[in-house]
Amino acid sequence: MKEGFRQSMAWLHTWSGLVVGWVLFFVFVTGTAGYFTYEITRWMEPERPLVESRDYPGKETLLTLGLNRLDEVAPVAESWGINFPHESQSTRHWEDFSINWSTVPLEGHDHGTFGRETLDPFTGKLKTPVEPRETGGGSLLYRMHYALHYIDYPIAFRIVGVCTMLMLVAIVTGVITHKKIFKDFFTFRPGKGQRSWLDAHNVISVMALPFFLMITYSGLLFFTLSYMPAGLYTLYGNDQKSRERYFDELFGDHEHMAISRPAASVASMVAKAEAAWGKDQVASVFIQHDEGEEPRVDINRVRGGKVLWFDSDLMRFHAHTGAPLPLDEPDPTVTQTNQVLLALHEGRFAEPWLRWLYFVAGLLGCAMIGTGLVLWTVKRGKNHGANSHLGMRLVQALNIATIAGLPTAVAAYFWANRLLPVELADRAAWEANIMFLVWGETLIYAFFRDNRKAWVELLWLAAAAFALLPLLNALTTDKHLGATLAVGDWALAGVDLTVLALGVTFAYMAVKVQRRWRKQAAEREAQALNQGGLLAQEAVS
């Protein structure tokens, strides 16, 4: 690198971005959809009822029903839990009345088996669950953003890790390259080809820069010890036992004693908690006995208002005397830092408006990667002449298939959910297969079709695939916009409305691209005519 510092950083930015840009686009698309995992899953399971019945008796009755049932199914257990019906923030839907337990582990095992039952709040009888169609739902889409698909998990998350690391390098070098980061931010020169693409790339990247840095870095932290195991291996060792020793030191090692039905009145503990927090603020009861400590009953408050979404307020009582017990010491700063960064990444604490901000920031991430990829071809297209060699062709085709084709494939995943026969074997797998088949086909199409035509046609295809989804939904299920809007089921209506908006966005992109290229073609024709005229004149004179 003979050039200056900034040029070498620009080089590093370009290439670290290009080689992983397509994978990162996939990660951003599926990850952004992940902010609405639960809503998408509900949409993909249209057999579930619109609004669940929210009638239930008092907490005391529920407690008796729950404890009785636990006594029946797990008289000697390691833990007992009772969930009161409540609006949960972490799952973003109504939590039914349910119980859970884990059995005492067998000799030589670390964990017992975990059980969970949803109960009828009036009779305490097992509730027959709705059996929805087999689907991967929102969670499969979400899983793809760190585990890809068709690839073994340990390999997949390492591939994603390498790409994420390069993304971090691309972000840092991108910032270094832009000496005038704020001036650039307010600069947009539309309709000027390469210059406009660069401006767009700058504006989008700077707009959500803190989000991009946070999401990239925290993404790496989900797999810290797999990506950077040197410290663990050297100071502890690289076998399972050493790993356990490390985690025990970090989080404390609790052996659990067997528990049984508390002698003290759990109802009066719940009443104390309700007096302190307010009515309907008690979410669940949890009973456990750590070795060397007293058997305890934890009363958990409904989650909300904290970045560490799982860290709900709680009150602790002695299971047999009912006396209040002190809470655990807070986690050390290092562990808390880690937990906060992971929570920021997942955004599970986010209320609806913040959730939408996450979603928009995710889409901006897609736009940042997309404009960066296009910029690469626009810059080189000018110097080499478009369609000149195989490398260029491949990058162009990959860009089209990724930016226009992948969204189409995601839409196809939803189409498959509605159109595949409900009784089809391996139905969930086929939904995903169809997504990747469509993606593969767009790549082949983009490679063999004229570059400009492929862009326009595939953008229109994406527009149609998204915009027609609400219609398909209305034709194949009774959970369409007419029904969902009428009862105010915004989770389901939101999915339909969002895909509609995405369809309109793709249509807008298609129209813009089409217009721009028509204008360019007309200008070039005019130029050619002029030149032709000049040549003719020269020939005459």
Place this chain on the structure above:
Amino acid sequence: MRAKTKALPPNHRWLVASRVLAAVLGGYALTSAATVLLALIWPLPQAQAVMASSMLSFSLYTAIIVWIFATKRVRTLWAGLIAATALCGALAWLLLPGGGA
């Protein structure tokens, strides 16, 4: 870009490949060694120190990659990488419980 490429030395491609190799292998090795050293000297209980230094390692790796591509001479950067890795490794070995000290 074309014009600039022509002005570059004939072994340009090899020099770039050498830098990429330095970033992928050398950079990762140096980051690993520095992470271990950092975990040993961080005044925290051992498990927390390992977690803290491992969490920080990705910033360290990024900085090292930037340095690798910003250094003028390929020979200097390899020498620097090897020296720094050796130094971190040696210090870590001395500090390891039951190590060389």
